[in-house]
Structures are given as C-alpha cells and as structure tokens.
Amino acid sequence: MLSGSEAGDIPEHLDQPGGEYPDDNAADENDENGEDTAKGEDTANRVVLVTGGGSGIGEATCRRLRAEGWNVGIADRDVAGARRVANEVDGIALVVDVGDPARVEAAVASLVRRFGRIDALVNNAGVGNLKRLEEYTPAEVDLIWRVNVAGTYNCLRACAAHLRESGGAVVNMASVSGVRPTQGEAPYSAAKAAVIALTRSAALEWAPSVRVNCVSPGFIRTPLNEMLAGDPSTRRGLERRTPSRRLGSVEDVAGVISFLLSPDSGYMTGQNLVMDGGTLLSSSQMDPVLGSLIDPDAFEAK
Numbered sequence: 001m002l003s004g005s006e007a008g009d010i011p012e013h014l015d016q017p018g019g020e021y022p023d024d025n026a027a028d029e030n031d032e033n034g035e036d037t038a039k040g041e042d043t044a045n046r047v048v049l050v051t052g053g054g055s056g057i058g059e060a061t062c063r064r065l066r067a068e069g070w071n072v073g074i075a076d077r078d079v080a081g082a083r084r085v086a087n088e089v090d091g092i093a094l095v096v097d098v099g100d101p102a103r104v105e106a107a108v109a110s111l112v113r114r115f116g117r118i119d120a121l122v123n124n125a126g127v128g129n130l131k132r133l134e135e136y137t138p139a140e141v142d143l144i145w146r147v148n149v150a151g152t153y154n155c156l157r158a159c160a161a162h163l164r165e166s167g168g169a170v171v172n173m174a175s176v177s178g179v180r181p182t183q184g185e186a187p188y189s190a191a192k193a194a195v196i197a198l199t200r201s202a203a204l205e206w207a208p209s210v211r212v213n214c215v216s217p218g219f220i221r222t223p224l225n226e227m228l229a230g231d232p233s234t235r236r237g238l239e240r241r242t243p244s245r246r247l248g249s250v251e252d253v254a255g256v257i258s259f260l261l262s263p264d265s266g267y268m269t270g271q272n273l274v275m276d277g278g279t280l281l282s283s284s285q286m287d288p289v290l291g292s293l294i295d296p297d298a299f300e301a302k
C-alpha cells in the first residue's frame, strides 16, 4: 500500500501507474453527453471496476476489456499485481481489501472522481482452500466468507448508485463449487453458492436499470491452483475427467465476462453461466457400476 508521502495528495488506496489521470474536463464532457452515456453507448469512455484484477482471471479480464476500449480500475489487495496490470492496461490501481467496506467505498469514490462514472463492476476477487470440512479453522472460514461474499456485497453496495446512473452491468464470480459440492472446499462452496444467491437478489432489485449476472467456471489454470495444474499427472487426470479434454484458460473466462457486460447479453439478468468444459454434465460423472461395463478408451476424444 502506498504511504501518504509516496502518494502525495492522492488517497492512500489509489495509485496511478498507468500514467496521468484523465483531466477533470473529461469527466465533465461525459456528463454533458446525457442519454448516450447514461445507457452505456458511449463506448470510448466506459469505466469498469475489476476486483482481484492483479492476477489470474481478473488480470485477463482487465486485458480483454481494455482491448475493447474500457477504462479499467484494478482493485486488488496486492500492490505489485495491481500496479503491474494497471501499467499494462493504462488503468488505475486501487489498492484495497474488498472485505473492508469503508476502503471499498473510498476506492470507488476515487475511481468516480477520476473518470466521472462507473459502467460496470466485475466482482472477481476470491480466495479458497482445500481441506476436510472439520479441519478448517474459524479464521480460515471467516477469510473465505469475507473475501468472496462480503467483498462482493461491499462492492455492489458501493457501486449501486453509479451503476444505476449509467445503466450498467455487473458480473459476479462464482464457481462450479457453488453449484455442486467439491470435496475439501466446504466453506468455498457455501460462499460461492451465496454469491449466486446474491446475484439473483441484486438482479431483481436493480432491474430494469442494472443487469447482474454471474459466471461459474470449472477448473481454470491460474496462480490460485498452480500447485495442482502444475503437476503433469494431476493435470492429465483433471483433463481426462473434463468432456472438453482440457483445463479452462483465463481468456475463456474473460470472454464470457465480456459477453455478460456487452449488449449481446442485454436480455439476461440474474443468471449463472456455468463454463466448465462440461464437467457438470451427468454423463461425465459415470455411475461406477455402468462404468465397469465399458471400455473407457472407447470414449476418449478422437
């Protein structure tokens, strides 16, 4: 986190590695555009806040949205990651723990001061863990809940008025673990199920002005799970159990997020898009009795 002296008169949580902020007039011009900007049609000036944008899926999402012309605010607790990505996408690093509502509000206020608006929110910051249900400590459970659920809630609340004003869109990050349980991920599964529920509530309360959807990826290779994907035999096992016969990429997820923020999904709200290479399909979880009757190689991808 920046110290006061490093940051000058910039609030402590706000960094500007991507270069100069837009001048104050830029925000005024946006305001004067009236209807067009209010409906998100002024694509050149659209502003998105991506939490957890300093790594993995969030980083790829920042790159994808920048390539589409968005101005990007990267909210991450990791100073180095937020700065690196902000430099790359010419965005703004907001160093913030999404679990802290006051800091989230301050970060959102800073982003609005610089760009004059917020058109989209990607609630992507998340943490997980892997152990038996009864082995989690209360502090571990609390952290998973705080980042995934309270963090999503804090950002929704802080951005609500701005999203209503712009007629914006939200994508929350859930997981297939929130749709069906994954052994060893009990608190994470519960937290991601809560994110899906929160998505539906927000979609209902904020319609028709703001669309709110969520995405539930399967196994996506990122720093979060490199200890598994980086091991060749574990990776081959995961690929074999995936009908698409490969792990997901961060670009796969960024593409779905881009779609959910775009007018192409304009009639969708409150939905949870599962993108898992087909792992949730019932036939991929073969009944062991039936499975013993067939040659598994007959089903290998050609």
Ligand SMILES: NC(=O)c1ccc[n+]([C@@H]2O[C@H](COP(=O)([O-])OP(=O)(O)OC[C@H]3O[C@@H](n4cnc5c(N)ncnc54)[C@H](O)[C@@H]3O)[C@@H](O)[C@H]2O)c1
Binding pocket: 051, 052, 053, 054, 055, 056, 057, 058, 075, 076, 077, 078, 081, 096, 097, 098, 099, 124, 125, 126, 127, 128, 147, 151, 173, 174, 175, 176, 216, 217, 218, 219, 220, 221, 222, 223, 224, 225
């Ligand atoms: N990788 C997968 O297989 C997978 C699958 C389903 C869902 N997800 C979800 O996707 C999201 C991104 O995961 P990833 O795999 O890219 O992980 P990652 O670890 O590469 O990135 C997560 C980012 O969130 C940031 N972060 C963590 N806690 C934070 C906090 N309190 N405040 C602000 N930032 C914080 C981290 O610093 C990091 O930059 C998470 O919500 C994760 O649960 C991942």
